[in-house]
Amino acid sequence: MSLFCRVRWLRFPKRAYVRHLICKLETHAPLALLPDRFPETITAWLQQHPFIKIVSRDGFTGFKQGITDSNPSIKQVYDRWHFITNAKNSWIKPYPLSFQLPLLGLQEKE
Template identity: 70%
Template sequence: MICDLQTHKPLALLPDRRPETVTAWLQMNPFVQVVSRDGFTAFRQGITQADSSIRQIYDRFHFIRNAKKQLDTCAASIVPAKITWSDSTDAAEEIPLTRAEKQTRDRQKRKWELVQEIQEAFKRGKNLSRLAREYDLDWRTIQKYTKMKGPPNYQRQRARLTDPFNERMRKLEKEGNTVKEIYSALQIEGYTGTYSGVRTFVQSIRKDRKHNTSGEKVLSISRR
């Protein structure tokens, strides 16, 4: 349909959208100087073939829609998919323990109960040798237990190849990179460890965020 730009009244209803149809109508109506149209290529071709001096402009709807698409594309290239900010007023949610973590916790609890029992017996006057026989432990172990001030902590940490890159991985993950992309970036920067090491660390970051252990909120931005 062709309408007058000033009166908005229909002027013609063309039988199809082919460029030659548009050209024929414009040649029959040489008074047209400005055409407001959408981005359909056939319209542009038909108008140009009829008279290249006719000024062609986008209608407001398609102009705004195309501008929004360009802004979305630009935003997707510079804005991370997720933005985090601190919110110290929110209480952090406790992370559910894994099966292995629960087993470790239970072992530590039983060990501490044993230590307390040995300490009480030692205070009542039993010597190290007697306690060693009763509990079937080396006397040095008994001696160590009698001097303990708090529950044992068996979470032994050993250096990992990912350790020097922890902050870098946090930054890359925060920017929305995948594990594969992070791994590739670290290799360029000198990382010689395995892919699984990077994946494990990134998964721990996402687990912490999911359970809000750092007191941070996560805002997800759609890129569509």
């Protein structure tokens, strides 16, 4: 089994429910589909799979709590997509458009 996994949420189109997918980080092959977002659910699943050593996740604090509760020695990695998106948003939002455009090599239309 894999030592690395990823916790992702899936929202099904036209449905009112969300599921959480746990997959192998190396191959993206699904390992489990969790029914909810509660930390207890993630904790229970990880306790049944003690071989997992590294988990990639987004910034949801419930994931962090569930992983820590199951095994504090599991390394938690913030996933690349959320890191880049949050870094970009925190850099762009405080600055007005007139300041951003020259940095991007663009000019403001009059």
